Amino acid sequence: MSSEVVHVEVTGKNGEALQRFYSEAFGWKLDTNNPGGYGMLRQDGQKITGGIGGAQQGSQGGVTFYVHTDDPKATLARIEKLGGKVLMPLTQVAPETTIALFADPEGHVVGLM
Numbered sequence: 001m002s003s004e005v006v007h008v009e010v011t012g013k014n015g016e017a018l019q020r021f022y023s024e025a026f027g028w029k030l031d032t033n034n035p036g037g038y039g040m041l042r043q044d045g046q047k048i049t050g051g052i053g054g055a056q057q058g059s060q061g062g063v064t065f066y067v068h069t070d071d072p073k074a075t076l077a078r079i080e081k082l083g084g085k086v087l088m089p090l091t092q093v094a095p096e097t098t099i100a101l102f103a104d105p106e107g108h109v110v111g112l113m
């Protein structure tokens with residue numbers, strides 16, 4: 001079973017300011033036409049997407065990468081067996097997108113998509 005990084009996101013206290021910063025720094029065009037104004041980045045010819053937005057309440061934000069897996073339930077079980085901790089169970093965030101978040105043994109947050 002192969003897994004690849006498919007999405008990267010940057011979140012923080014002021015999502016709109018971060019969107020302006022990254023848009024201007026790298027010339028990125030972000031699509032914010034969605035509930036919550038999450039700035040989606042899709043670049044022609046690249047498999048990896050990105051997103052920039054506000055952090056969830058109680059979080060200072062950070063940088064997270066998301067890994068695609070064909071069997072997310074089995075992957076989360078394996079992660080827990082290896083000392084990781086599920087932070088957010090599998091959650092449908094869009095019609096064709098389900099994500100989960102876990103912390104590795106040192107506390108780094110990583111997502112599954």
